Amino acid sequence: DAGVIQSPRHEVTEMGQEVTLRCKPISGHDYLFWYRQTMMRGLELLIYFNNNVPIDDSGMPEDRFSAKMPNASFSTLKIQPSEPRDSAVYFCASSLDGNTEAFFGQGTRLTVV
Amino acid sequence: AQSVTQLDSQVPVFEEAPVELRCNYSSSVSVYLFWYVQYPNQGLQLLLKYLSGSTLVKGINGFEAEFNKSQTSFHLRKPSVHISDTAEYFCAVSDLNAGGTSYGKLTFGQGTILTVHP
Numbered sequence: 001d002a003g004v005i006q007s008p009r010h011e012v013t014e015m016g017q018e019v020t021l022r023c024k025p026i027s028g029h030d031y032l033f034w035y036r037q038t039m040m041r042g043l044e045l046l047i048y049f050n051n052n053v054p055i056d057d058s059g060m061p062e063d064r065f066s067a068k069m070p071n072a073s074f075s076t077l078k079i080q081p082s083e084p085r086d087s088a089v090y091f092c093a094s095s096l097d098g099n100t101e102a103f104f105g106q107g108t109r110l111t112v113v
Numbered sequence: 114a115q116s117v118t119q120l121d122s123q124v125p126v127f128e129e130a131p132v133e134l135r136c137n138y139s140s141s142v143s144v145y146l147f148w149y150v151q152y153p154n155q156g157l158q159l160l161l162k163y164l165s166g167s168t169l170v171k172g173i174n175g176f177e178a179e180f181n182k183s184q185t186s187f188h189l190r191k192p193s194v195h196i197s198d199t200a201e202y203f204c205a206v207s208d209l210n211a212g213g214t215s216y217g218k219l220t221f222g223q224g225t226i227l228t229v230h231p
Contacts, residue, residue: 004156031217043203043221056218064182091156098207098217099164104156 004105006092012111018080022074025094027104033093033102034067034077043091049075050098082112117140117206119222127230128196134225136204142214145215146187147205148178151224157203163187174198199229 005024013019025032033048047057052069060067064083069075079086089109093102122134138144149157152165161172170182178189187204205219 042223045218045220046179050216050217055216093157095217098143099116101159102156102217102219104158106156109138 006105019054021077023075028093031095035091036090038080117222123226138206143209145207149203151201
């Protein structure tokens with residue numbers, strides 16, 4: 001398996017624009033996680049899914065953030081409208097079940113100017 | 114877990130010297146424990162994990178860690194480091210539910226930057 005695949009790797013956008021980050025988890029993994037990494041706050045969980053269903057979105061910072069998982073092989077994280085403070089590296093991760101380790105993608109580095 | 118504390122933000126060390134990266138956690142329930150490594154501009158890679166059993170766990174690249182339940186610690190060690198070990202290391206914890214299984218979500222420490230000098 002190619003691992004967790006995220007796209008794009010880098011995104012630069014202007015404030016106010018909509019941004020969509022994409023993730024393809026490892027085939028057969030039931031859990032999918034979205035994390036955000038910043039210098040100030042470190043790695044923080046935004047939302048996670050089990051069998052395509054959102055389980056815990058308490059880490060989503062604001063209503064500007066939304067995530068979907070329409071099927072087992074694809075998830076999106078959308079920010080609308082984007083703001084400069086959303087600049088961060090966003091990681092997607094998947095795990096086989098809740099009792100095994102999470103495998104991380106390479107991340108999307110988002111810069112909002 | 115309520116919190117994960119990595120006691121050192123930066124650890125400089127010379128090549129072939131031993132190293133210990135410290136991690137303490139706070140949780141009201143049982144936990145699984147992990148160490149991940151992040152190389153520049155890359156994702157996180159699992160080094161090792163403690164789920165149950167022996168409290169001394171061995172991982173990749175010669176790293177090992179020991180779970181100490183009474184001290185709520187999970188320190189990472191390597192007896193002899195290489196230049197290629199230069200990276201950022203993250204300790205992470207996953208809470209277990211009443212059934213003894215995990216929800217899978219991780220709480221991370223702030224990271225320790227290990228710099229190995231020649």
